[in-house]
């Protein structure tokens with residue numbers, strides 16, 4: 001179970017040319033019909049990346065080569081937030097990180113290491129279980145709350161991402177019947193959801209304070225609701241230079257809390273250069289989503305990030321999305337307290353469900369902020 005595969009030796013140069021004619025729609029459909037995902041390709045012994053995953057050269061990792069190695073996403077220690085002076089300092093760090101990076105990592109956040117490790121393991125067990133059992137969860141039905149699929153935007157994007165995902169979403173109700181969860185990761189998922197939701201409440205308080213608002217401001221807007229949990233599995237890739245684990249995108253959320261294993265591969269765009277988000281033991285990555293950028297009237301930034309493919313794998317991560325309330329439709333827009341004559345609203349009001357609908361109908365790498373701009 002713990003085994004990490006390195007398939008760099010099996011690599012052969014790709015002979016596919018971008019000029020070759022191929023029926024992409026047909027290939028995508030037949031791949032989707034397999035219900036076996038990228039993991040199924042690896043299990044079948046594929047040693048070349050199929051064309052549906054190959055990206056145009058300007059989107060490949062070689063682009064923007066000069067990685068900023070001397071830069072690091074801020075790491076923020078939450079252990080002192082119970083004491084006034086420490087809390088003020090933590091709030092200041094969160095404000096600066098949210099304004100400059102849109103990303104930070106938190107340590108001493110209250111979720112035990114064992115829960116983090118077990119959630120990574122649970123995700124692995126789900127994706128590595130018997131394929132016939134796993135296929136029962138394969139679905140693109142938007143109404144299904146627990147499903148697994150390969151690329152939610154498989155039919156919209158120009159190139160598929162080298163990853164499979166188990167998606168657990170609670171857009172309307174905060175209640176999820178435990179029996180709906182896959183047995184492979186049920187117990188730990190229930191525990192992780194409980195703990196990461198508590199952490200989200202703490203972070204929304206700190207973020208409210210960082211915006212100069214009362215601690216409960218963001219939670220009173222239901223920002224911490226509308227949760228979904230996506231458990232990604234990035235298999236080892238025979239030709240990692242031809243594809244990506246995840247294309248560049250911003251998150252359509254208020255906030256995302258990401259648990260990643262120790263392999264690395266996540267990068268964030270900072271000053272127009274890609275910076276590695278180095279895994280830290282026991283750490284969690286936090287990023288501002290589009291919705292928080294909008295309601296903060298651009299004070300906080302929702303920043304592009306992506307995941308590289310790797311010849312070593314699988315890499316596992318679990319993203320917890322907090323995207324606001326869908327039903328009854330709630331209107332969101334720049335927070336009134338943050339608006340003034342010098343700081344006029346930059347966005348119109350809209351419903352969170354409208355926003356997410358628009359997000360789901362386009363490819364992951366197309367930004368959604370502009371259509372709500374005034």
Ligand SMILES: O=C(O)CCC(=O)C(=O)O
Nearest residue numbers: 232251260266307317319
């Ligand atoms: O797997 C990762 O590190 C990032 C995943 C991500 O960006 C997402 O699910 O939105």
Ligand SMILES: [Fe+2]
Nearest residue numbers: 249250251305
């Ligand atoms: Fe993301």
